[in-house]
Amino acid sequence: MSDFRFEDKVSLDNIIELKGVGQSYDGGQNWIIKDYDLIIEDKPAQGQFVVLLGMSGSGKSTILRYISALQEPTEGQVLVHGKPVGPDTHISMVFQQYSSLPWMTVLDNVGLALQYQGVSKKDRDEKAMELIKLVGLEGHEKKYAMYPTLSGGQLQRIAIARSLLANPDILLMDEPFGALDIKTRIQMQELLLELWEKFHSTVVFVTHDISEAVYLGDDIYIMKYAPSKIVEHISVDLPIHRTRETKRTPHFTQLVQHVEDTMMKISAEK
Ligand SMILES: Nc1ncnc2c1ncn2[C@@H]1O[C@H](COP(=O)(O)OP(=O)(O)OP(=O)(O)O)[C@@H](O)[C@H]1O
Ligand SMILES: [Mg+2]
Numbered sequence: 001m002s003d004f005r006f007e008d009k010v011s012l013d014n015i016i017e018l019k020g021v022g023q024s025y026d027g028g029q030n031w032i033i034k035d036y037d038l039i040i041e042d043k044p045a046q047g048q049f050v051v052l053l054g055m056s057g058s059g060k061s062t063i064l065r066y067i068s069a070l071q072e073p074t075e076g077q078v079l080v081h082g083k084p085v086g087p088d089t090h091i092s093m094v095f096q097q098y099s100s101l102p103w104m105t106v107l108d109n110v111g112l113a114l115q116y117q118g119v120s121k122k123d124r125d126e127k128a129m130e131l132i133k134l135v136g137l138e139g140h141e142k143k144y145a146m147y148p149t150l151s152g153g154q155l156q157r158i159a160i161a162r163s164l165l166a167n168p169d170i171l172l173m174d175e176p177f178g179a180l181d182i183k184t185r186i187q188m189q190e191l192l193l194e195l196w197e198k199f200h201s202t203v204v205f206v207t208h209d210i211s212e213a214v215y216l217g218d219d220i221y222i223m224k225y226a227p228s229k230i231v232e233h234i235s236v237d238l239p240i241h242r243t244r245e246t247k248r249t250p251h252f253t254q255l256v257q258h259v260e261d262t263m264m265k266i267s268a269e270k
Contacts, residue, residue: 053220053259059225106142137182
């Protein structure tokens with residue numbers, strides 16, 4: 001298999017760049033990630049929707065942790081807007097595990113980013129309520145954000161509402177809809193597309209669901225594992241504005257099939 005190369009994509013205006021990134025947890029004997037390159041161009045008036053696909057354990061969550069500065073790679077560089085990532089980079093992350101603060105109410109959890117920005121309690125409650133309604137949690141806003149008072153899927157919706165309210169430049173989403181029932185999942189996919197068209201954030205989205213990847217993504221990058229590296233790029237040539245009807249088109253089905261075949265080919269070569 002020929003390695004996917006980014007050289008022809010290099011430009012000065014990249015919002016996210018991973019260059020020669022490697023991860024070893026045993027002093028360099030084994031590499032979980034090696035020679036990993038990812039370049040996401042900045043498209044300020046448009047945003048980008050990038051999806052990472054790969055087998056379980058291929059390092060997808062680790063890559064998101066690098067971009068959010070929660071973890072440093074063993075080697076290589078992680079740049080956002082051309083600078084090394086740091087605590088002041090304007091990034092939101094929705095984690096694979098529920099990540100709400102159980103000692104705070106749903107309302108306060110959703111308004112958290114605005115609290116950090118110094119927005120008054122009244123204003124942030126108002127904005128948080130709008131998002132709470134959008135994600136279908138109205139009536140739960142006074143409850144503490146803990147299990148089992150709220151279900152797993154409801155807790156995940158709090159995290160999604162919180163990350164969207166922060167209106168970040170970069171939104172990292174790690175299997176955000178994995179725990180949701182099908183109706184909520186479809187509603188959340190549509191909500192995310194709607195908000196994305198409005199805010200033009202750069203989204204880096206991880207999922208195991210190929211149909212979700214094609215529906216949401218503009219660019220799909222497929223990772224091999226042991227060591228992890230991007231080996232395929234699939235450009236999703238569907239209209240920018242997508243609806244559930246898009247999923248009914250033959251081209252959508254063809255794209256899903258193509259991504260599935262590519263993933264099977266990569267895992268067979270491993
Ligand atoms: N502290 C650590 N020590 C050793 N190995 C680790 C450590 N942290 C992560 N790993 C390994 O790094 C690899 C990548 O993990 P990561 O969680 O990024 O995978 P993933 O692609 O997100 O998987 P999934 O799809 O299951 O969420 C895994 O094999 C994991 O066991
Ligand atoms: Mg993961």
